[in-house]
Structure formats: C-alpha cells, structure tokens
Amino acid sequence: MFTEQAATVERVSDTSESAARQLATGARDRVRFEEEALDLSDQVYGVARRLVGSREEAEDLVQETYARAFRSWRSFQPGTNLRAWLFRILTNLNIDRGRKVQRTPDMQPLEEGDYFLYNKLEESTSDGNPDEQRVVERLSQDDAVTALADLPHDFRDVVLLVDLADFTYSDAAQILDIPIGTVMSRLHRGRRMLKRTLAESAVEQS
Amino acid sequence: MSDFAFDPCDKCEQMMQPYLDRYLTDGEIREAEEHLNGCEYCRRRYRFEVEFRTFVRSAVVEPMRPELKEKLRALRTPL
Numbered sequence: 001m002f003t004e005q006a007a008t009v010e011r012v013s014d015t016s017e018s019a020a021r022q023l024a025t026g027a028r029d030r031v032r033f034e035e036e037a038l039d040l041s042d043q044v045y046g047v048a049r050r051l052v053g054s055r056e057e058a059e060d061l062v063q064e065t066y067a068r069a070f071r072s073w074r075s076f077q078p079g080t081n082l083r084a085w086l087f088r089i090l091t092n093l094n095i096d097r098g099r100k101v102q103r104t105p106d107m108q109p110l111e112e113g114d115y116f117l118y119n120k121l122e123e124s125t126s127d128g129n130p131d132e133q134r135v136v137e138r139l140s141q142d143d144a145v146t147a148l149a150d151l152p153h154d155f156r157d158v159v160l161l162v163d164l165a166d167f168t169y170s171d172a173a174q175i176l177d178i179p180i181g182t183v184m185s186r187l188h189r190g191r192r193m194l195k196r197t198l199a200e201s202a203v204e205q206s
Numbered sequence: 207m208s209d210f211a212f213d214p215c216d217k218c219e220q221m222m223q224p225y226l227d228r229y230l231t232d233g234e235i236r237e238a239e240e241h242l243n244g245c246e247y248c249r250r251r252y253r254f255e256v257e258f259r260t261f262v263r264s265a266v267v268e269p270m271r272p273e274l275k276e277k278l279r280a281l282r283t284p285l
Binding site: 027030031034038041042045046049050055059062063066067070113114115117118132133135136139141144145148162163164169184187188191194195 | 219220222227254255259265268269270278
C-alpha cells in the first residue's frame with residue numbers, strides 16, 4: 001500500500017513536471033513568435049501608413065494588428081509564412097474598420113499603357129534624349145504619395161503588397177483572399193493608374 | 207493571325223510588368239530579352255521602369271516612430 005502510494009506520488013510529479021516542461025516550451029515558442037512578429041513591424045507599419053489617411057490611424061491599425069496577432073498566436077502554424085499571416089490580419093482589420101477614411105473617389109482614375117509615364121516625361125523635356133535617371137528625378141515624392149492615396153482601395157491593396165512589401169502574386173492572393181488572376185489585373189491596372197496620375201502632375205509642373 | 211500582326215514594341219510594353227515581376231515563362235522571358243536586346247526604344251523604357259519602382263518605394267516610405275515600436279513591445283505577453 002505504501003509502495004503504491006509512493007508510485008502514485010511519483011506519477012503525479014512526473015505528470016506535473018512534463019506539464020511544466022510543456023508550458024515552458026509553449027512559453028518559449030510564444031516568446032519567439034512575438035519577437036519574430038515584432039521584427040516585421042517596420043514593414044507592417046510601412047504598408048499600414050499607406051492604407052489609411054494619417055499617421056495616427058496607421059499607428060492604431062498597427063497596434064490592433066499586433067494585439068490580435070499576439071492574442072491568436074496559436075492559430076499560426078509554425079513553419080508557414082509569418083509575414084503573410086501578419087499582413088492578412090492587417091488587411092482584414094483595415095477592411096473591418098469599414099475603411100472609414102475613404103479618401104478614394106468612386107470614379108476610377110483613367111489608365112494608359114505602361115510606357116505612358118516615360119513617354120510623357122520624355123516629351124516634356126527640352127533634352128530630346130534624356131537618360132532614365134534624370135527622367136525619374138523629375139517626379140516629386142509628394143505626388144507619388146498622393147497618387148497612391150488616390151488609387152481605389154482594391155487596387156491600392158494589391159500595389160502595396162506587391163510593390164512595397166514585396167509579396168509574390170500568390171502570397172498577395174492569399175492575404176487578400178482573391179484569385180491570383182484578380183491580383184494580376186488589379187496590380188497592372190493599379191500601376192498604370194498611378195503612372196497616369198504622376199504623368200499629369202509632372203507635366204503640369206513643368 | 208501570326209505574331210506579325212502585333213507591333214513587337216506593343217507586345218514588349220505588355221510584357222514589361224510581368225517581366226520585371228519575374229512572372230513569365232522561360233520562353234516568354236527569352237522572347238522579351240531578345241526584343242529588349244535589339245530595341246533601344248524599349249530598353250530605355252525598361253531602365254526607366256526599374257528606376258521608377260525604386261523611386262516609388264522610397265517616396266512613399268515613412269519610418270515608424272520609436273514610440274510606436276515601444277507600444278508594440280508592450281503588447282507582448284508578460285513572462
């Protein structure tokens with residue numbers, strides 16, 4: 001009887017030790033997960049800043065993103081793409097906010113071909129054969145920010161994920177839950193709209 | 207309709223974005239590069255496109271404030 005009791009005590013302490021070990025492993029995984037997620041915060045903020053109209057909103061959105069990510073860390077599958085997982089939370093939260101600050105006009109900006117911007121800039125230089133570097137220098141940083149903000153949000157989401165955050169077409173498709181063909185068409189059209197807007201501002205200024 | 211029905215520079219213009227995104231098949235890449243090698247008009251526009259992407263990226267980036275970084279660190283689970 002005594003031995004039996006001892007055996008039970010041993011089993012119990014075995015169980016609690018392994019539970020403690022598991023807990024420790026869980027805590028370690030969680031710490032690692034949180035640190036890895038925090039390492040990506042510059043990129044998350046970079047995109048968030050262009051998804052919304054102001055710095056304050058972008059900061060709120062990023063905080064909400066991390067709060068949700070840390071809360072639901074168990075739903076992240078280790079070994080899968082943490083960056084894509086975080087950006088999915090970010091873009092979903094932005095849609096949930098009802099995109100309250102809708103700076104986007106209902107009308108879609110017109111688009112031209114891919115060579116349009118270069119052609120316009122080249123036309124409006126005195127030098128008939130400008131080099132590409134100098135042509136780009138005629139574009140203003142503020143105009144780029146405004147032109148991006150003026151894109152309809154569906155197009156902007158894709159342009160930001162691919163051109164700013166360097167996601168592949170298929171990652172962007174998964175993040176936004178849309179088919180890859182839609183990613184491609186929105187990306188290409190979004191870039192052309194951006195160029196058209198920039199071409200107009202550059203030619204106005206010259 | 208053969209390929210001759212298309213202006214090769216029009217075709218190059220259409221392939222430019224997927225080419226820069228590395229989203230073409232090997233055959234399409236070869237085709238695009240053959241055209242670019244022989245066409246100064248498109249090559250200029252290709253080089254501009256590369257510059258333009260770098261420009262947009264650096265133009266729209268706004269660094270995060272250190273205060274926000276601190277706030278995010280504070281969201282971590284306490285040990």
